[in-house]
Amino acid sequence: MPRQNPVMDMTTLSALAEPNRMSIVELLRDGPLTVGEIADRLSLRQPQASKHLKILSDNGIVEVKAEANRRIYRLRPEPFLTLESWVESFRHVMQDRFDNLEEYLRKLQNKEKSEL
Amino acid sequence: MPRQNPVMDMTTLSALAEPNRMSIVELLRDGPLTVGEIADRLSLRQPQASKHLKILSDNGIVEVKAEANRRIYRLRPEPFLTLESWVESFRHVMQDRFDNLEEYLRKLQNKEKSEL
DNA sequence: GGGGAATATTCCTGTCAAGGAATATTATTT
C-alpha cells in the first residue's frame, strides 16, 4: 500500500510567494491589523493592500472581522499547520538519512544490463 | 531589541509554487532520479523537465550529479530546513495562543480617543 | 570520428498576475 504523504496546497504557496503578501504575513504575526495600518506600515497604496489581503483571505491564510467601517485582518492557523506537516514529511530529506544515490546507481546499471 | 525571526526566501516559495515543480519535488522525495525518468513519470517533455529542474537547481532545492551523459537530480535538505524553521516561528499563530483581537480593539479605541 | 542517446538552451507566443488610477461601496458623524 502506498505511503500517504501530506499534500501541499499550491495556492497557499503562491499566495505566500509574493513579496508584499509575505510582508503582510510577517506584519500580522504580531497581531491583527486594519487595512489602513497594513498599507501604512508597508508603504502600500490602499487598493493594493486590499487586493493582496483578498488573495490571502481567499486562500484561508487570513481572516477578516468587520468592525464598524474597518476590516481587521489576522492570520489563520490552518495553512501554517498544513505547511508544517508537509515540511515535516520531508524529515528524511532534511536529516539526509537516506543517501540513495549509490543504491540508485546500482539499480540503473542493472536495468541497463537487462535491457541489452 | 527587536525579536529575530527566520526570514523566508521568496524564491524558494515561488519555485515550489508551480504544479510541475511541486510534482518533481514529490517525486524526488523517494530518491534521486534522472531527467528522463522524471519526464517520463510526470508525462513532461524533456525540455520542460530540464527547465523546471534548472529553476529548482538555481534555487538550491535540488542538486545535480553528472553520471556519464545523464544528470541525476536529488533534493537538498537546506531549503526544507529553512522552511521548517520559518513555519515553526509561527507556532504562536498555530497554537492560537495569543488571541490578540480583543487587546487590539482596545488599543484602537484608545488611539481614537487620544486623536480627538 | 560518426551516429545516437541524454540533456540543455534558445526563440517564440500566449497567459496571467501585479500595479496605477479611478470609482464604487459601506459606515460614521454632524
Next chain:
DNA sequence: AAATAATATTCCTTGACAGGAATATTCCCC
C-alpha cells in the same frame, strides 16, 4: 441627507513566466 473616512472593486497596461518546437551540447559506443 451631506460630508467624510475606510475599504473594496473595476479597468487598463505591462512584465514575467510556462509551454511548444527546434536546435545545441555532451557523452558513449561501434
